[in-house]
Every structure is written in C-alpha cells, then in structure tokens.
Amino acid sequence: MTTLANIVCIACISGGLFFFLAGTAGLLRFPDALSRLHALAKADNLGLGLVAIGLMFRANTLLVAMKLILIWLLVLVSGSLTAQLIAARVRRVRK
Amino acid sequence: MTEFFLAAAGLIVATVAAGLAMILRGPTDIERLMSLQVLGTGGIAALLLIAFATQVPGVDDVALGLALLAPFAAIAFANMLRAEDLVSDDRDTAS
Numbered sequence: 773m774t775t776l777a778n779i780v781c782i783a784c785i786s787g788g789l790f791f792f793l794a795g796t797a798g799l800l801r802f803p804d805a806l807s808r809l810h811a812l813a814k815a816d817n818l819g820l821g822l823v824a825i826g827l828m829f830r831a832n833t834l835l836v837a838m839k840l841i842l843i844w845l846l847v848l849v850s851g852s853l854t855a856q857l858i859a860a861r862v863r864r865v866r867k
Numbered sequence: 868m869t870e871f872f873l874a875a876a877g878l879i880v881a882t883v884a885a886g887l888a889m890i891l892r893g894p895t896d897i898e899r900l901m902s903l904q905v906l907g908t909g910g911i912a913a914l915l916l917i918a919f920a921t922q923v924p925g926v927d928d929v930a931l932g933l934a935l936l937a938p939f940a941a942i943a944f945a946n947m948l949r950a951e952d953l954v955s956d957d958r959d960t961a962s
Contacts, residue, residue, distance in 0.1 A: 778868065785875050785916075792879050792909060796886040799905060805897050812901055816908040823875075823912045827919050830868070839927055840915070843934045847908060850938030854904060857945035862897055864952055 777829045784826030791819030805862045813855040820847055872920035876913040883909035900944050907937030 798811025824840045831837040886909070889902035911930050918926035 781868075782871060785871070788912065789875055789878055792882050792912065796882045796905060799886050799889060799901060805895070805901075808898065808901060812905060816905060820908050820912045823879075823915060827915055830919050836927065839931060843911060843915070843927075843931050846931075846934040847911060847937075850934070850941075851904070851908070854938050854941040854945070857942060858897060858900060861945055861948050861952075864949075865895070865897070 781826045781829040784822045784829075788819045788822035788826060791815045791822060795819060806859065809855060809858055809862065813851055817848055817851045820844060869920045872916045876916035876920065879909050879913045879916070883913075896944075896948070900941055903944075904937075904941055907933065907940075911937070 792815070795812050795815030798815060799808050802808045802811055821844050824844045828837050828840050831840065883906055886902050886905040889905075890899045893899065911933050914926060914930035914933065918930065
C-alpha cells in the first residue's frame with residue numbers, strides 16, 4: 773500500500789514538473805502576450821495542483837492535507853483573477 | 868523520497884529562474900508581470916516540496932502566506948496600468 777502511494781505521489785509530482793516546464797516554455801516561446809498568458813495561466817496552476825495532490829499522499833494529518841487544498845484553491849482564484857486583469861490590459865493596449 | 872522532493876523543488880526553481888528572463892526581455896511591462904506570476908506559483912510549489920522534504924514545521928505556512936500575498940503585486944500593477952490608460956484617455960478627449 774505504501775509502495776503504491778509512493779508511486780502515485782511520484783507520478784503526480786513528475787506530472788506537475790512537466791506542466792511547470794511547459795508553462796515556462798510557453799511563456800518564453802509563444803509569439804504574443806495573449807498566448808503567453810494562456811500558457812501560463814493554465815499550465816502553472818495545473819502544475820501546482822498536481823504537486824499538491826502528490827504531496828497529499830505524504831500528509832501525516834488531515835490538517836496538512838486541507839492546507840494543501842486551501843493553498844491550491846487560493847492560487848486558482850488569484851490566478852484566474854489576475855489572468856483576467858492582465859488580459860483586459862492586453863486588449864486595451866491593442867486597441 | 869526526500870531526495871526526490873528536493874530535486875523536484877530544485878527543478879521548479881530552475882524553471883522559474885528561466886521564466887524570469889522575461890523580465891529582461893520584455894517587450895512590454897505585461898510580460899514582466901507574467902514572469903512575476905510564474906515566480907509566485909513556482910515559489911509556492913517549491914516551498915511545499917521543501918516543507919515535505921525537510922519536515923521543518925511552518926514552511927507550509929510560508930507557502931500559504933505566499934499564496935495569499937502573491938496576487939497583490941499583480942493586482943496593484945494592473946491597477947496602475949489602468950490608471951495610466953485613464954489619464955491618457957483624458958488627454959485624448961481634451962486635445
């Protein structure tokens with residue numbers, strides 16, 4: 773059981789690392805501001821979510837697991853909010 | 868498992884550092900703001916991984932604090948850009 777949990781944990785964190793790499797690659801390589809925003813807003817939050825899920829398998833207490841979920845939810849809310857704000861600025865500059 | 872967590876944290880920090888190249892490259896302030904957001908999300912993920920690797924109490928609370936405070940920089944910056952837009956609008960209508 774512990775081995776299975778460890779395997780799932782490593783798989784989730786590796787997936788998270790992949791999405792962080794993809795997000796940064798998109799930020800550096802995509803041609804314009806809106807597509808860069810698209811790469812970053814989705815890939816990075818998904819990467820953090822996968823890392824949090826992976827770490828949840830290693831959480832000793834319920835409090836720590838809830839804290840991981842809380843951090844992810846906070847980042848999701850703030851990430852979507854700032855993405856909207858930035859996109860509004862990008863649109864404005866284009867006009 | 869400790870080594871894996873630390874290696875994953877190192878990889879995320881390296882990815883974020885690569886994303887910070889966007890601050891130098893620009894071309895506009897919006898890209899610089901985006902790379903700051905990558906720093907926020909990646910920093911939270913790295914802090915969580917370090918918290919679980921070292922088992923030092925309180926590091927996950929630092930991640931929680933960063934999750935709370937990271938969006939404020941982006942929101943304040945978007946507000947500043949908006950204020951600049953409004954000022955330039957006033958100039959356009961006046962002239």
